[in-house]
Amino acid sequence: MTLDFSSLLPYTDQILEGLVTTVWLTVVTTVAGIALAVVVAYVRDGARVRGASLVSRLLGGYVEVIRNTPFIVQLFFLFFGLPALGVPISATVAALIAMILNLGAYTAEILRAGIESTTRGQHEAARALGLSRLQSFRHVVLVPAFSRVYPSLISQCIIVMLGSAVVSQISVFDLTYAANFIQSRNFRGFEVYLVVTAIYLLLAVGLRLVFEFVGRRLFAFRQGGSA
Amino acid sequence: MALVSVKDLHKSFGELEVLKGIDLEVEAGEVVAIIGRSGSGKSTFLRCLNQLEHHDWGTIQLADQRLDGTSMTPGELSQNVGMVFQSFNLFPHKSVIDNVMLAPVVVKQTPKSEARRIAEEVLAKVGMSDKIDSYPAQLSGGQQQRVAIARALAMNPKVLLCDEATSALDPELVGEVLRVLEDLAKEGMTLILVTHEMKFARDVSHRVVFMHQGRIHESGPPETLFTRPQTPELAQFIASVV
Ligand SMILES: Nc1ncnc2c1ncn2[C@@H]1O[C@H](COP(=O)(O)OP(=O)(O)O)[C@@H](O)[C@H]1O
Ligand SMILES: [Mg+2]
Numbered sequence: 291m292t293l294d295f296s297s298l299l300p301y302t303d304q305i306l307e308g309l310v311t312t313v314w315l316t317v318v319t320t321v322a323g324i325a326l327a328v329v330v331a332y333v334r335d336g337a338r339v340r341g342a343s344l345v346s347r348l349l350g351g352y353v354e355v356i357r358n359t360p361f362i363v364q365l366f367f368l369f370f371g372l373p374a375l376g377v378p379i380s381a382t383v384a385a386l387i388a389m390i391l392n393l394g395a396y397t398a399e400i401l402r403a404g405i406e407s408t409t410r411g412q413h414e415a416a417r418a419l420g421l422s423r424l425q426s427f428r429h430v431v432l433v434p435a436f437s438r439v440y441p442s443l444i445s446q447c448i449i450v451m452l453g454s455a456v457v458s459q460i461s462v463f464d465l466t467y468a469a470n471f472i473q474s475r476n477f478r479g480f481e482v483y484l485v486v487t488a489i490y491l492l493l494a495v496g497l498r499l500v501f502e503f504v505g506r507r508l509f510a511f512r513q514g515g516s517a
Numbered sequence: 518m519a520l521v522s523v524k525d526l527h528k529s530f531g532e533l534e535v536l537k538g539i540d541l542e543v544e545a546g547e548v549v550a551i552i553g554r555s556g557s558g559k560s561t562f563l564r565c566l567n568q569l570e571h572h573d574w575g576t577i578q579l580a581d582q583r584l585d586g587t588s589m590t591p592g593e594l595s596q597n598v599g600m601v602f603q604s605f606n607l608f609p610h611k612s613v614i615d616n617v618m619l620a621p622v623v624v625k626q627t628p629k630s631e632a633r634r635i636a637e638e639v640l641a642k643v644g645m646s647d648k649i650d651s652y653p654a655q656l657s658g659g660q661q662q663r664v665a666i667a668r669a670l671a672m673n674p675k676v677l678l679c680d681e682a683t684s685a686l687d688p689e690l691v692g693e694v695l696r697v698l699e700d701l702a703k704e705g706m707t708l709i710l711v712t713h714e715m716k717f718a719r720d721v722s723h724r725v726v727f728m729h730q731g732r733i734h735e736s737g738p739p740e741t742l743f744t745r746p747q748t749p750e751l752a753q754f755i756a757s758v759v
Contacts, residue, residue: 415606419620420595511652
């Protein structure tokens with residue numbers, strides 16, 4: 291067998307389209323998923339001071355359901371299940387929601403570990419200065435909590451980016467869908483999947499570099515010593 | 518009228534009664550040193566004064582305002598009572614100046630430029646002007662504690678509580694923190710300090726309170742208390758620390 295990458299050239303547009311979809315799904319999911327996780331973690335952290343509320347129990351349930359079921363089932367549930375209940379949903383919207391809910395749940399759990407290791411002294415200093423629980427969470431707890439779990443957070447975002455390949459199953463035109471599409475036309479499976487594998491690898495490395503760049507700025511305080 | 522007025526303060530943790538009826542009045546500008554054995558309830562008493570612990574019985578008044586219950590919000594309380602902890606508890610991710618500016622900006626809603634001016638002023642007072650952009654991890658313990666004092670002062674409290682402010686420090690760093698507290702005392706700041714620095718209690722405070730088993734066992738001017746203790750417990754305690 292000879293490698294023939296020129297057979298891919300006619301499909302450059304498809305590869306680009308798939309790449310763009312995968313990238314924007316990842317970017318939106320990362321931002322929205324982390325934001326969701328922060329909200330979930332904040333509400334669940336409330337149980338520390340005033341016992342578990344109904345809302346924090348429900349959010350706990352959400353986190354457990356997502357973490358204990360396959361992503362593809364979550365995706366199918368949204369895409370096929372919701373229309374069956376009379377809620378129409380497009381493939382792209384279903385993919386986006388599934389990815390955000392997924393990353394949100396895992397990140398909420400990761401973040402919880404970081405939040406729970408906040409020392410009593412930090413909480414008390416904030417309280418003695420008159421900060422409310424929300425103010426204390428935002429200004430005192432959150433950044434050190436993120437810094438403690440940052441490596442896990444990066445890995446989780448990369449997992450979700452790679453896992454987004456599954457959305458091709460509901461015909462979202464992502465990178466994997468493009469690969470399947472091209473392979474079904476030119477029958478050059480090896481070349482197509484080699485190229486797409488390389489692109490995913492580059493995306494993963496790129497995502498990690500972006501996170502590390504942001505982390506160096508956000509957590510500059512750690513460079514002075516052990517904080 | 519006393520600035521701080523505590524009447525019949527009781528506090529238990531479960532079955533353990535830690536404060537068994539504390540009465541104390543502190544005048545504005547007074548420096549009160551609380552001494553006593555470990556476990557006698559000194560920290561708990563201070564923590565009740567700024568409501569980090571909620572007492573079970575009795576009243577705490579600040580000037581003419583009840584400080585317990587719902588009469589004062591945490592934000593108002595922090596502008597009346599400042600606290601310095603043994604372990605500094607600076608916020609590690611914030612620079613020195615941001616540590617000091619945080620509460621004025623967030624709690625008092627002081628405009629940033631004004632908060633910065635106040636922060637620079639209190640940092641100058643504790644001799645930390647040249648470190649305003651450092652992070653806590655880059656500072657020595659003594660420097661961290663001085664920043665913590667500045668952070669409390671930035672809220673312009675009427676009274677400052679210090680719970681063993683120098684106990685976590687290496688011996689050679691104790692002096693710089695005590696000097697800052699002494700300067701505050703000279704300026705007329707009302708101070709209630711739990712301390713094991715007997716020389717400091719003796720030289721700087723106006724009144725020494727000896728706590729024993731959840732009660733104020735003895736109190737009075739430092740000279741009298743240290744030279745003529747009235748109870749065997751205090752005599753024993755003094756003998757054990759000097
Ligand atoms: N949060 C708490 N829960 C239970 N017991 C406590 C708590 N805080 C303090 N105590 C107990 O109360 C007693 C007095 O403690 P504390 O006020 O810290 O004394 P001191 O500061 O004089 O050493 C000690 O026996 C201590 O174990
Ligand atoms: Mg103590």
